[in-house]
Amino acid sequence: MTPRKRLRQLVQQKLGLVVPGAFDGVSVKLVERAGFPVVYMTGYGTSASRLGLPDLGFAGLSDMADHARNLAAAVSIPLIADADTGYGNALAVRRTVALYEAAGVAALHIEDQVAPKRCGHVAGHQVVPRDEFAGKIQAAADARSDPDLLIIARTDAISAVGLEEALRRGEAAARAGADVLFIEAPRTEGQIEQIARAFDTPLLFNYVTGGRSPLPSFAQLRELRYAVILLPVDTLFVAAHAVAGYLRELRAADELVPQTGRALSFGEFSDLIGLGVQLQLADRYAAKDDHPHAR
Numbered sequence: 001m002t003p004r005k006r007l008r009q010l011v012q013q014k015l016g017l018v019v020p021g022a023f024d025g026v027s028v029k030l031v032e033r034a035g036f037p038v039v040y041m042t043g044y045g046t047s048a049s050r051l052g053l054p055d056l057g058f059a060g061l062s063d064m065a066d067h068a069r070n071l072a073a074a075v076s077i078p079l080i081a082d083a084d085t086g087y088g089n090a091l092a093v094r095r096t097v098a099l100y101e102a103a104g105v106a107a108l109h110i111e112d113q114v115a116p117k118r119c120g121h122v123a124g125h126q127v128v129p130r131d132e133f134a135g136k137i138q139a140a141a142d143a144r145s146d147p148d149l150l151i152i153a154r155t156d157a158i159s160a161v162g163l164e165e166a167l168r169r170g171e172a173a174a175r176a177g178a179d180v181l182f183i184e185a186p187r188t189e190g191q192i193e194q195i196a197r198a199f200d201t202p203l204l205f206n207y208v209t210g211g212r213s214p215l216p217s218f219a220q221l222r223e224l225r226y227a228v229i230l231l232p233v234d235t236l237f238v239a240a241h242a243v244a245g246y247l248r249e250l251r252a253a254d255e256l257v258p259q260t261g262r263a264l265s266f267g268e269f270s271d272l273i274g275l276g277v278q279l280q281l282a283d284r285y286a287a288k289d290d291h292p293h294a295r
Contacts, residue, residue, distance in 0.1 A: 004148035007038055007078035007106040011150065011180060011202050016222035021232040023049040025074045027239065029272055032075040041071050041105070042232040043082030049236070057116030061087040061096055069103035078106035080152070080230075085117050086110045090132075090139035097143040097151075107150035109182055109204075110140055112157065112169060125160040127169075134172040141177030152204060153178035158185050159212070167198050174201045180227065185212045192216060193224060202227035209234060 001009075010017050019038045022028035023045030031039040044055040046067050051058055059067075068081045083100055086093035093110060100108045111117065112133035114126040127133070133155070140151045153173030157166035163186070170181045182204040186192045192214070196203060205226045207215060221229055242262070249257045264272070 002148065003076070003078035003104075004106040004146060004150070007080070008148050008150060008179070010037065011107075011227045014202055014225045014227045016218055016226055016229050018218065018229050018231065019080060021045060021230070021235055022071060023233075023236045023239075025070060026273070027235045028071045028074050028079075031235070032077050033272065036077070038078045038080060038106075039071075039075060040230055040232060041068055041079055041081040042236065043084055044233050045236045046082070055117075057084070059084075061092075061099065065096075065099040065103050068100055068105050072104035079104070080107040080109070080150075080228075081105040083108040083110050085113055085115050086136055086140065088115075090135045093136045093139045094143035097140050097149075098145075101144055101146060101149055105149075107152055107180070108140075109152035109154045109180075110136060111154040111182075111184070112136075113160075125156045127155070127157050127160045130165075130169050130172055133169060134176040137173045137176040137178050150179045151177060152180040152182050154182035154184055154204075156184045158183065158187065158191070163187075163191055163194070167195070170195075170199060170201075174199065180204050182206065187212065187214075189214050189216060192221075196224035196226060204228040204230055207231050209237075 017038060018036065019040045020031045020036055021040045021042040022031050023042055028039055028041075043059065043064065046064060047053050047055045047059040050063060050067060064081070064083065068079065072079045081100060083096055086096045096110075097108065112127045114128055137151065137153045144151070153170070153176075155166050155169040155173070157169050166183050170183055173181060178201065180202045181199055183195045184206055186195060192205070203226045205221055205228065206213070207229050209215070218229055246257065246259065270276070
């Protein structure tokens with residue numbers, strides 16, 4: 001079974017699939033090694049890790065598609081990827097889907113923000129007209145060559161307009177061919193429940209610690225039949241906190257700071273990134289001739 005088909009089946013079960021975010025090749029491998037069946041490429045984390053910049057549209061299509069290609073190639077589990085606004089109009093969305101599909105992602109989400117976009121849990125959103133958003137979702141669905149590639153429609157209309165408009169946009173996106181709906185940043189648990197009751201289409205809940213939404217337990221979200229529980233940036237924040245702490249201690253001590261129990265060993269890290277496997281392949285392909293200059 002392909003990763004895309006596997007993800008499609010998992011999403012259709014609506015069992016609250018927990019999907020941690022990854023921001024680079026190491027974190028994506030750690031998610032897989034921990035046993036999670038699906039991983040997410042965070043746009044926030046891509047902009048931060050590749051550019052050192054906030055999620056305000058600085059990472060363009062080439063940055064994101066290249067990052068998606070590297071992350072998808074690093075693991076065997078399905079990768080859900082942030083595709084922001086699709087990087088233009090409906091025609092641009094078609095190209096975005098083609099590039100992301102070629103990169104090997106299993107799903108991508110496209111949102112209705114006006115460019116330049118911003119993180120869903122930062123104030124000041126503006127959204128394109130509802131019909132324009134629906135057209136972009138239809139373009140995305142039409143552009144895929146693999147029918148198992150999931151198109152996720154994200155709306156930021158709660159922040160920009162209100163819940164009722166967000167629900168209408170979800171309905172329009174579902175009619176346009178969206179496989180999953182991502183109604184971003186509900187403000188109350190009542191809104192979370194109302195969204196769950198409004199749709200038969202599988203739903204994604206963005207579980208952002210410190211964000212604008214309340215965070216029900218995973219069990220509560222599963223009772224509401226949310227299909228995906230996305231934790232987009234926790235790995236990034238945990239990693240940044242750990243590195244900042246280490247550097248603070250190193251600066252203060254002005255000596256090597258022991259990291260026993262707090263860091264992977266050289267051997268463990270080498271195993272994570274596949275050094276042993278690559279060395280075995282190098283040995284397989286090494287020249288076996290006793291005469292090194294023979295041709």
